[in-house]
Amino acid sequence: MRLFYHSNIDSNKQEVVLQPExxxxxVRVLRMKQGNELQLMDGKGFRYTCNIKxxxxxxxxxxxxxxxxxxxxxxxxxxxIAPTKNMDRIEFFLEKAIEIGVASITFFYSTHSERxxxxxxxxxxxxxxxxxxSRKYWLPELSLAKNxxxxxxxxxxxxxxxxxxxxxxxxxxxxLTANEDTFVLVGPEGGFSEEEADKAKQKGxxxxxxxxxxxxxxxxxxxxxxxxxxxxxx
Amino acid sequence: MRLFYHSNIDSNKQEVVLQPExxxxxVRVLRMKQGNELQLMDGKGFRYTCNIKxxxxxxxxxxxxxxxxxxxxxxxxxxxIAPTKNMDRIEFFLEKAIEIGVASITFFYSTHSERxxxxxxxxxxxxxxxxxxSRKYWLPELSLAKNxxxxxxxxxxxxxxxxxxxxxxxxxxxxLTANEDTFVLVGPEGGFSEEEADKAKQKGxxxxxxxxxxxxxxxxxxxxxxxxxxxxxx
Numbered sequence: 001m002r003l004f005y006h007s008n009i010d011s012n013k014q015e016v017v018l019q020p021e022x023x024x025x026x027v028r029v030l031r032m033k034q035g036n037e038l039q040l041m042d043g044k045g046f047r048y049t050c051n052i053k054x055x056x057x058x059x060x061x062x063x064x065x066x067x068x069x070x071x072x073x074x075x076x077x078x079x080x081i082a083p084t085k086n087m088d089r090i091e092f093f094l095e096k097a098i099e100i101g102v103a104s105i106t107f108f109y110s111t112h113s114e115r116x117x118x119x120x121x122x123x124x125x126x127x128x129x130x131x132x133x134s135r136k137y138w139l140p141e142l143s144l145a146k147n148x149x150x151x152x153x154x155x156x157x158x159x160x161x162x163x164x165x166x167x168x169x170x171x172x173x174x175x176l177t178a179n180e181d182t183f184v185l186v187g188p189e190g191g192f193s194e195e196e197a198d199k200a201k202q203k204g205x206x207x208x209x210x211x212x213x214x215x216x217x218x219x220x221x222x223x224x225x226x227x228x229x230x231x232x233x234x
Numbered sequence: 235m236r237l238f239y240h241s242n243i244d245s246n247k248q249e250v251v252l253q254p255e256x257x258x259x260x261v262r263v264l265r266m267k268q269g270n271e272l273q274l275m276d277g278k279g280f281r282y283t284c285n286i287k288x289x290x291x292x293x294x295x296x297x298x299x300x301x302x303x304x305x306x307x308x309x310x311x312x313x314x315i316a317p318t319k320n321m322d323r324i325e326f327f328l329e330k331a332i333e334i335g336v337a338s339i340t341f342f343y344s345t346h347s348e349r350x351x352x353x354x355x356x357x358x359x360x361x362x363x364x365x366x367x368s369r370k371y372w373l374p375e376l377s378l379a380k381n382x383x384x385x386x387x388x389x390x391x392x393x394x395x396x397x398x399x400x401x402x403x404x405x406x407x408x409x410l411t412a413n414e415d416t417f418v419l420v421g422p423e424g425g426f427s428e429e430e431a432d433k434a435k436q437k438g439x440x441x442x443x444x445x446x447x448x449x450x451x452x453x454x455x456x457x458x459x460x461x462x463x464x465x466x467x468x
Contacts, residue, residue: 073446073447092326096453096456099447099448099449099450099453100445100447100449100453100457101445101447133450134447134448134449134450135448136447171467173464173467174467211334211335211463211464212307213307213333213334213335213368213370213463214333214368214369215333215334215368216333216367216368219330219333219334222330222456222460223334223460226456226457226460227464229445229447230407230445230461230464233405233407233408
């Protein structure tokens with residue numbers, strides 16, 4: 001059955017008015033009619049099976065027939081990352097992170113960041129599409145922190161920062177505890193500054209390595225998300 | 235020091251004639267002159283420090299001063315993968331796999347493959363660039379198998395195929411043995427056919443899962459390479 005994303009479904013009401021873009025797609029492109037069934041997802045774990053009541057091509061009206069609640073995958077996986085200079089790379093990272101599983105992504109600018117602006121709206125659209133594509137029902141929370149100090153205030157229990165001052169720095173995977181909220185920070189192309197790494201440590205972020213190899217920012221982000229998703233395999 | 239790739243350095247000779255493209259770049263763009271130093275890498279673990287003898291912009295001639303041999307990272311990591319319909323995705327996969335670490339990548343077409351042609355030359359150029367970018371000195375061996383039967387003939391000891399018939403299928407990471415040659419096969423968008431999976435099993439490829447989530451082909455490839463690189467952390 002066709003599945004559409006709608007961020008704002010009031011579960012107290014029996015009817016939903018679809019977005020203009022989806023309405024047009026449903027009525028004009030898919031040529032769906034009154035009585036046809038479709039599904040809505042809200043990105044917060046709910047999937048609604050609906051019936052078209054009014055096939056209006058600007059504001060298609062549907063009646064909710066039933067609702068299911070689906071479990072959140074990777075609910076403990078939280079990543080903080082400095083956006084890369086090249087937007088393609090951060091978009092690819094976002095898609096991969098969502099496929100593998102991530103509950104929240106916090107973007108931040110740091111001393112060595114080459115990019116100091118970010119359009120969250122565009123990333124949110126990519127996130128919705130990746131979520132649908134990988135058949136997930138939870139949209140990760142995307143946010144842009146004012147600065148690193150704000151990121152450092154995170155109340156998450158297990159906190160790590162990808163910073164490798166010596167070859168003895170332990171690997172993130174060895175540190176992970178299964179089924180516990182975990183937050184990993186990945187720096188920009190130039191890495192975190194010494195000052196930032198020191199401050200992170202003071203704020204409870206442990207320094208960890210993501211392996212022996214030199215990784216680009218977006219690759220480090222994917223690897224960190226993958227490791228957090230593998231913590232149950234330890 | 236500037237580093238250039240040259241696939242065909244005869245270590246018995248003291249001099250190397252550089253490729254026309256590199257010669258032009260060195261002489262015309264970088265304006266390097268006779269006596270200037272540069273480094274060459276052959277993608278087989280050798281790094282040569284050289285001196286320009288003749289700054290010819292078509293066939294720059296250099297003299298080898300010294301040579302170092304660098305260890306191969308991820309020498310045990312072998313991946314077989316069906317190219318995706320969208321070339322961007324397979325190119326991104328290739329770059330990520332090289333950053334993380336891979337010794338060989340075998341491309342193959344299978345029953346559900348949407349792409350049945352591949353330009354290895356283009357992928358080789360991307361591989362060289364990813365190798366240089368991630369400061370590696372070994373170029374992974376890229377090949378295109380005639381068919382899956384040829385892939386199944388691999389003499390590698392530990393062989394796996396990403397194929398998940400039931401929820402009980404074990405995760406690749408749990409199966410891995412550290413420091414042993416390992417070959418993992420990742421199928422196309424539509425997955426391997428039952429017949430292919432059965433044949434693989436007969437040929438000694440164990441069925442494994444890459445996690446609980448639905449992954450695109452290129453993501454599955456990255457995840458498999460990452461897991462193989464993490465086998466020492468078990």
